[in-house]
Amino acid sequence: MSKFLASLALGLACLLPAMTLGADAPSAAADPALEKRVMAIAEELRCLVCQNQTIADSHAELAVDLKNQVREMLQKGQTESQIKEYMVQRYGDFVLYRPAVKSNTWMLWLGPFVLLVGALIFLLAKLKKRNSRLASEQGLSEVAQRRADQLLGINGGDSGKTDGPSAVPPSVKEEA
Amino acid sequence: MARFLLPLSIFIVLAGFLAYGLQLNPREVPSPLIDKAAPAFNVAQLHAADKQISPEDMKGKVWLLNVWASWCVSCRQEHPILVDLARRNIVPIIGLNYKDQREAGLAWLNQHGDPYVLSAYDLDGRIGIDYGVYGVPETFLIDKNGVIRYKHIGPVTEDALNNKILPKIKELSGV
Numbered sequence: 234m235s236k237f238l239a240s241l242a243l244g245l246a247c248l249l250p251a252m253t254l255g256a257d258a259p260s261a262a263a264d265p266a267l268e269k270r271v272m273a274i275a276e277e278l279r280c281l282v283c284q285n286q287t288i289a290d291s292h293a294e295l296a297v298d299l300k301n302q303v304r305e306m307l308q309k310g311q312t313e314s315q316i317k318e319y320m321v322q323r324y325g326d327f328v329l330y331r332p333a334v335k336s337n338t339w340m341l342w343l344g345p346f347v348l349l350v351g352a353l354i355f356l357l358a359k360l361k362k363r364n365s366r367l368a369s370e371q372g373l374s375e376v377a378q379r380r381a382d383q384l385l386g387i388n389g390g391d392s393g394k395t396d397g398p399s400a401v402p403p404s405v406k407e408e409a
Numbered sequence: 410m411a412r413f414l415l416p417l418s419i420f421i422v423l424a425g426f427l428a429y430g431l432q433l434n435p436r437e438v439p440s441p442l443i444d445k446a447a448p449a450f451n452v453a454q455l456h457a458a459d460k461q462i463s464p465e466d467m468k469g470k471v472w473l474l475n476v477w478a479s480w481c482v483s484c485r486q487e488h489p490i491l492v493d494l495a496r497r498n499i500v501p502i503i504g505l506n507y508k509d510q511r512e513a514g515l516a517w518l519n520q521h522g523d524p525y526v527l528s529a530y531d532l533d534g535r536i537g538i539d540y541g542v543y544g545v546p547e548t549f550l551i552d553k554n555g556v557i558r559y560k561h562i563g564p565v566t567e568d569a570l571n572n573k574i575l576p577k578i579k580e581l582s583g584v
Contacts, residue, residue, distance in 0.1 A: 281438055281543035294508070295543055298534050323541040325441040 271304045274313050278303075278320055279330045287330050440541050440560040447474070447551050448539035455506045455514055455528035462503070462529045464555050471581045473502045473574075474549040475525070475565075476537065478509045479517035481545040487564035488521050494570065495524035500578055504528030507537050507545055550574060552581045 272289050278299065280291035288296040288303075299320070306316050320328045332338050373381065442448070451463040464474075475491060477484045495502055504525035506514045511530060518528075531537055540549065541560075550559040559577050561569055 284436060295534075298538065302535075302538060322441065323538060324543065325438060325541070327438050 267304065267307060270307055271300060274303050274307075274316055275300050277313075277317065277330050279328050281324060281328065284327075437562055438541075438543060440557070442541055442557045443560065445557060447549070447555050447557050448536075450529070450531075450536045450539065452536065453530050455504070455511065455518075455530045457527075458511070458530070462527060464551065467501070467503065467551070468555050469553050471500050471550070471552055471578055473500055474505055474540075474551060475502055476505045476507050476540070476542050476545055476547045476549075477528075478507045478545050479513040480509065483564045484546045485521065487546055487566070488524070490565050490567060490570060491524040492522040499575070500582075501526045505536060505540075506530050507542065508532065508534045548574075550577055550581070 275289035276287045278288045280286045280288045280293055280296040280299075282293040282295050283291045286296075288299045303316055306319065311319075317329065326333055326335075326338075332341055334342055447464045449464060451461050454460045454462050477488075491502060494500075502524050504527070506528045508531065511532075514528070514530070518525075529536065534542075540547075544562065546564055548561040548565055549557050550561075552558050558581060559574065561574065565574070
């Protein structure tokens with residue numbers, strides 16, 4: 234019994250480290266409202282070290298430094314757009330996590346839709362051409378048309394009276 | 410027969426873009442500070458905590474600002490090249506000791522050589538942020554009017570020195 238209790242206690246103790254999972258980088262300020270604003274702006278800025286993360290998510294030292302900078306600027310009463318402008322001045326447009334919509338990013342934002350529309354137009358044009366080509370090819374030559382009618386029993390053709398597959402239409406045979 | 414030419418030429422154009430793109434470094438962040446005034450600072454020097462250093466002090470000279478730290482492994486890679494460059498006395502090199510402990514920085518220079526006229530001591534990294542530093546080492550080439558003319562990201566290689574930095578220095582020195 235005591236062995237069981239001991240192993241149970243050991244097993245539960247092994248779970249203790251798991252309770253530390255998901256801990257965020259601890260925030261320095263005691264002011265939760267300020268922290269919320271810092272995080273809101275931090276989620277719009279890219280961490281330049283781990284370039285696919287925002288500085289809100291990243292634990293890199295530069296990210297922490299930049300968050301401190303954001304916090305300081307908010308405490309001085311600067312606005313979000315002033316803070317973003319400050320960062321862009323130093324690091325360039327890449328520091329904005331969402332690319333700004335400017336004249337040199339139109340291709341980035343609209344490019345996929347332009348390509349999609351272009352591809353659809355191309356597809357429709359190709360299909361139209363193909364349909365009209367098939368339609369014009371459907372006209373058989375007169376001779377072949379009559380032979381087809383005869384075989385099918387349309388327009389008075391005698392469908393049962395053929396001599397097997399023959400290239401000679403009945404009209405020519407009759408003349409002979 | 411000519412029908413295959415359209416997809417083929419589209420392919421060749423795309424392959425051309427790929428060939429060009431494969432030579433680029435996607436992690437490199439170009440600096441928006443090129444051709445802008447070097448951000449001002451006025452901080453203590455590494456060796457002499459009672460003395461200050463500012464980019465103003467270097468006006469009238471073409472100079473290099475090299476961001477380094479004792480904890481930076483890549484800095485060791487470029488350091489011999491900087492020491493050699495300093496020995497050749499082409500341009501003054503000012504160090505920016507970035508987010509480092511003073512003693513550690515001094516010890517590192519003692520051990521690996523000191524190519525710097527002097528080093529500025531940027532403990533909290535604020536000067537680094539002003540210069541758009543996102544990794545160490547980085548090197549800025551600043552002209553006689555205090556305008557940043559070139560930024561080299563990563564360790565300075567012989568190749569970069571000879572093909573990019575030295576020619577620019579020549580140009581800016583009016584030689």
